[in-house]
Amino acid sequence: MQSEFWLQCWQQQRIGFHQQDIHPLLPVVFSQLNWQPSGAIFAPLSGKSLDLWWLSQHGKVLGAELAELACQQFYQEQTQSFVVTTQGQHQRFSHPAVDIWQGDYFDLKPEQLGDIGLIYDRAALIALPLPMRIDYVNQLKRLCPGPVSLLLLSLEYPHQQMSGPPFSVTECEVRQLFDFAASVELLAIRNLTGRAFAQRQFNVSYLIEKAYWICW
Template identity: 40%
Template sequence: MNDEWQRRWREGRIGFHRDAEHPALVRHWPALGVTPGTKVLVPLCGKSLDMRWLARHDHPVLGIELAEEAIEQFLAEGVGEVSRYHHDSFAVSRQGSIELWCGDFFHFHIEEAAEIGAFYDRAALIALPEATRQRYAFHLAQLIPPGSRGLLIGLTRAPGDEGGPPYSVGAEEIRALFEPNFELVHLEDGAPEPGSGFRESVWALTRRGPRGD
């Protein structure tokens, strides 16, 4: 999985990348009520312009990405000086209020996540095969403090299309993965994308307390 992901970036096979911020982020993030200044975790962030949108709206961003190519492209397309340092197994780059941690999301632990108070997942869950998605949902829950909120964008493929990534992750699976640790609100389903049959779903998540409340 990790080797294939890095190969995609080296070869430029990144059709999942959007050249503008995601409309669902713009529509729904303000209603989450995340306090300005709250640091937002963006797992498997690629070079998403959504991170710049969050930063412009007063949120420090911590993105985690395995592919060095994605991080370097993001920094090259941005404005401002870049500072770099290492933290355990991660190479960390900072540009403005955006930190990019290059490494394996599953090696990022609660000690590094101390300042995080929100999250945004547009293409992390759907990039993972079924066997890894439960591990992802559990690990995300360990990093997000109770009461914190986030936005999740899922995707389903046309019936009979079982390819990926991106993988098809329907509403039933999203609820099964996240309801043990999060309160979920289904916000919308997008229209099928012409030519692909992909259809996005948008969810607001709130981290439950230690007893599930």
């Protein structure tokens, strides 16, 4: 997906991927995991997700988002004040709990993030077509060399029944993309067939959300 596509989505507020609430798996998964906070929490392609505010109880959160409008709305909708500074090709939106690097994720440098202990991916990998998914994971490895854990929420549906985004990313593909990881564990499965994905309804014969815990 080209940048222009996403910028237009935000300008026209075609943001059916945005959830009005915290993702229901977040508290469940976190209560099961024996994860000890270390380093910051990185949320690539973060949109204006409320999940970032929830995650901030576990550590400083760093988002990465292309659309300036999304960043502004993220803070303004929670009546939170923020400071914006320009740093190279990015703008940094700063707040005590959540900072967002606004600009292209693929241009981020590891030193902009520092030490990351947890990555949270909801609707980031699945927002991208296959060639970009490979680049996305390579960039994730560069930005977060490890040790790090990734909570990945992915989506599966019959790909011939709908063109993304969101794209269907099978468990087999997830395991291939992260074949360098020390472990890839399937944590939870949510059957969304006939139900909404955030604010969108899809005409597909099955729709499955899977949560993975991936460590490297």
